[in-house]
Amino acid sequence: MLTYEELQAILISLKVASLSTIISLPVALLTGWVLARKNFWGKSIVDGLIHLPMVMPPVTTGYILLILLGTNGIIGRFLFNWFHIQIAFSFTAVVIASIIVSVPLMIRAIRTAFEMIDPAFEDTAKTLGDSGIIAFLRVSVPLAMPGIVSGTVLCFARSLGEFGATISFAGNIQGKTQTIALAIYEQMQIPNHEEITVRLVIISASISLIAMIFAEYINKNRLKKRI
Amino acid sequence: MNELKANINLKRNNFFLNANLSIPPGIYGLFGPSGSGKSTFLNTLSGLVIPQSGKISFAGRTIFDSSKNVNLQVYKRNIAYVFQEGRLFPHLSVKKNLFYSSKSQNLSPVYYNSMIDLLNIRPLLDTYPSKLSGGERQRVAIGRALFSGPEVMLLDEPFSALDKSLKKQIINYLDEIFKTLKIPIILVSHELKDILLLTKNLILVKDGNINNPETYLELIRNKQLLNLNHEISSFHNVYDVEIGENGEINIIDTKENYKVIVNTDTLRNSSPGIRAKVSLRASDVSIALKKIDDVSIRNQLAGTVEDIISHYGHYIVIVNCGIPIITRITKESTDQLSISKGKRVYCLFKSMAIESSQ
Numbered sequence: 116m117l118t119y120e121e122l123q124a125i126l127i128s129l130k131v132a133s134l135s136t137i138i139s140l141p142v143a144l145l146t147g148w149v150l151a152r153k154n155f156w157g158k159s160i161v162d163g164l165i166h167l168p169m170v171m172p173p174v175t176t177g178y179i180l181l182i183l184l185g186t187n188g189i190i191g192r193f194l195f196n197w198f199h200i201q202i203a204f205s206f207t208a209v210v211i212a213s214i215i216v217s218v219p220l221m222i223r224a225i226r227t228a229f230e231m232i233d234p235a236f237e238d239t240a241k242t243l244g245d246s247g248i249i250a251f252l253r254v255s256v257p258l259a260m261p262g263i264v265s266g267t268v269l270c271f272a273r274s275l276g277e278f279g280a281t282i283s284f285a286g287n288i289q290g291k292t293q294t295i296a297l298a299i300y301e302q303m304q305i306p307n308h309e310e311i312t313v314r315l316v317i318i319s320a321s322i323s324l325i326a327m328i329f330a331e332y333i334n335k336n337r338l339k340k341r342i
Numbered sequence: 343m344n345e346l347k348a349n350i351n352l353k354r355n356n357f358f359l360n361a362n363l364s365i366p367p368g369i370y371g372l373f374g375p376s377g378s379g380k381s382t383f384l385n386t387l388s389g390l391v392i393p394q395s396g397k398i399s400f401a402g403r404t405i406f407d408s409s410k411n412v413n414l415q416v417y418k419r420n421i422a423y424v425f426q427e428g429r430l431f432p433h434l435s436v437k438k439n440l441f442y443s444s445k446s447q448n449l450s451p452v453y454y455n456s457m458i459d460l461l462n463i464r465p466l467l468d469t470y471p472s473k474l475s476g477g478e479r480q481r482v483a484i485g486r487a488l489f490s491g492p493e494v495m496l497l498d499e500p501f502s503a504l505d506k507s508l509k510k511q512i513i514n515y516l517d518e519i520f521k522t523l524k525i526p527i528i529l530v531s532h533e534l535k536d537i538l539l540l541t542k543n544l545i546l547v548k549d550g551n552i553n554n555p556e557t558y559l560e561l562i563r564n565k566q567l568l569n570l571n572h573e574i575s576s577f578h579n580v581y582d583v584e585i586g587e588n589g590e591i592n593i594i595d596t597k598e599n600y601k602v603i604v605n606t607d608t609l610r611n612s613s614p615g616i617r618a619k620v621s622l623r624a625s626d627v628s629i630a631l632k633k634i635d636d637v638s639i640r641n642q643l644a645g646t647v648e649d650i651i652s653h654y655g656h657y658i659v660i661v662n663c664g665i666p667i668i669t670r671i672t673k674e675s676t677d678q679l680s681i682s683k684g685k686r687v688y689c690l691f692k693s694m695a696i697e698s699s700q
Contacts, residue, residue, distance in 0.1 A: 235429055238390050241416040242423040243443040243490045250417075257433045 121311065123290050124298035125318060127209070131294060132274035135213040139221050139270050144263070147225030148251065152234060168280075169219040177212055177283025184211070184284075208285035209292045216280050217273035221266035228262020229255060261334045268330035272323045295319045346494055346526040350386055350396030350406070359383060359393070361552035363545065365526050370555050371537030372530045374547030374570065380530045383552055384496045387528075388423050389416035400494060400526075422492030426499040428483035430471035436482050437467040443490035454489060461485050461515055477508035481515060488519065495527045501536050510699055513539050517619070538580040539619050539699050546570055559666055568653045577624040577658070579668050585609065585616045593665055602641055602696070609698045619699040626695035627669040629659060630688045631679055639690045643667065647685045650676065657681075661689050 117125070150162060168176045184191040185203040194200040202208050232255055240250035256263065278296040285292040287301060295315055302312040345366050352359040359379045372380050385391035387398060389405070392413060398406040400421075405414040430439050440446070440463075446454070458464050461481045471479060480500055487495060500516075501509045517540055520527060528545070531537050537544065542558045548570055561567040562577070581593045583602070591602050591609060594617070602620075609618060633642050645663030657676045659669045667689045671681075681687065 233429075235425070236431060238416070239423070239425065239429045240431075240442070242388055242390075242419075242421065243486065244417050244420075244445060246415065246417050254431055254433075258431075260433075 124293050124295050128294040131209050131213050132271050134210050135274045136271045139218040143221040143225050147222050150226045151229035166219045168216050173279025177280035180284040204286045212280040212284045213274040213277045217270040221270040224262050224266030228259035232258045264330045268326045344401040346400050348398045350393040352393040359550040363554045367524045369527045369541035371544045378547040379550040380547050388421045389419050421494040422487035422490050424483050424487045424497040428479040432471050440485050445491040446489040476503050497529045535578045579622040583620050585612045585614050587614050620696050624668045624670040628690040640693050641691045643689045
């Protein structure tokens with residue numbers, strides 16, 4: 116049986132992964148579309164900054180977040196002094212760290228999906244009476260759906276497995292910021308807790324696997340009708 | 343009058359587009375060499391490309407005016423556009439493609455059912471575009487454009503991806519449909535014959551310059567078409583015909599119904615009353631000064647020479663035989679027969695030279 120602490124870690128992980136995926140989706144859709152369709156000055160810089168957390172060690176990302184949003188951080192100081200909002204070492208910090216690290220994966224998948232769609236389809240929709248946003252929602256989004264689903268699952272799975280940025284920025288507080296990954300790390304440090312560690316590893320792997328299979332099922336079902 | 347008026351200028355790198363035309367409802371063929379600006383012009387009308395300056399209006403409604411900063415968005419223009427490759431949405435069934443426009447919800451079932459039958463796409467309604475042939479795809483694209491209730495319709499090379507038989511099929515569908523529409527329709531094709539099968543009103547595009555439409559014959563007479571299209575052999579005569587009681591082919595829309603014997607299997611086996619279009623290459627018509635009895639050529643129509651236009655060592659001779667017949671003969675033949683305006687001649691053409699659009 117799972118202990119109360121293990122259950123808490125699983126629930127926090129699922130909550131963080133779900134929240135960061137939900138928050139990331141509209142951001143990734145818009146950013147992916149802009150990067151795929153628009154050319155603007157400084158595009159490669161924006162592109163690089165978005166993808167930076169993907170290639171940087173997550174601990175570094177967490178440290179940068181701490182510098183920015185910590186109670187004494189550049190932005191965090193104002194938030195604390197003016198609104199008494201403390202982000203670092205809170206549940207919000209876990210979600211933020213998770214989003215920063217996982218959203219580039221979603222953006223990348225969605226951008227590639229949009230790039231593969233002929234922009235002429237959106238123009239066609241406009242000649243049939245759709246405004247830009249409606250054409251995007253009725254044509255580009257459904258056509259990019261396999262990429263969107265894959266990106267969403269990747270983002271969810273990455274959030275679930277996030278460790279470095281979370282431990283630096285949100286700490287490892289049981290019942291508050293301790294996710295499965297952090298719980299596994301903690302249990303690994305305690306002698307004779309291998310059983311708990313293995314249990315958490317199996318649960319973590321199972322959730323990710325189920326998410327992947329679910330994505331595959333959705334994409335196959337969608338494509339089956341069209342081909 | 344629901345006139346479409348465009349007076350626009352567009353500059354793009356080394357390319358200039360200057361259009362100044364006004365067209366009432368009807369079918370117009372936009373014809374010109376590749377890269378002359380045909381598609382760009384359609385794009386400026388639809389709003390997909392914004393001209394640097396000028397004005398576009400339809401039925402008194404301004405859709406673009408650079409001087410007043412008016413630029414109606416594409417989706418508000420109500421201009422349907424049939425693209426070269428159909429551009430059906432691959433994630434939607436044929437039915438959902440057809441009824442994509444929100445305006446299609448207001449169509450009467452009688453109208454859309456008749457169009458679906460006319461386009462012969464009823465068996466395809468639940469199919470997805472990937473399973474359609476080129477011709478089927480184009481028919482659905484035409485239906486989708488019609489169901490958006492357009493005030494202007496643009497068709498950009500709708501036949502280019504189709505083989506000869508499919509092309510004929512689509513042209514026949516369009517011919518039927520266009521008769522029911524009372525809106526300006528602009529059709530782009532690089533094949534003059536394809537345009538002529540649907541309309542004799544042509545808008546020429548040369549080096550980005552576009553002016554008011556003129557008829558096919560006017561454009562031959564004033565040499566504009568000849569200067570544009572050096573390949574004289576591509577000039578055709580196109581006629582509407584009706585199958586007579588005894589199976590003969592009558593050219594219609596003329597004061598007298600001329601009997602033209604046609605040797606095309608499709609038409610020969612058609613029932614009386616069936617209407618079709620036939621084409622005849624200008625270079626397949628010969629001129630004689632009298633009727634010739636001991637010859638196998640079965641079509642010999644008497645007429646008067648109306649115009650002689652010289653062009654690159656050849657002559658285009660327009661003969662009025664009740665119907666205008668465009669012929670192409672060499673300078674030597676013209677001199678030998680002393681062909682001049684007003685002269686009575688016979689136009690000779692073999693039955694087999696006539697091609698049916700069916």
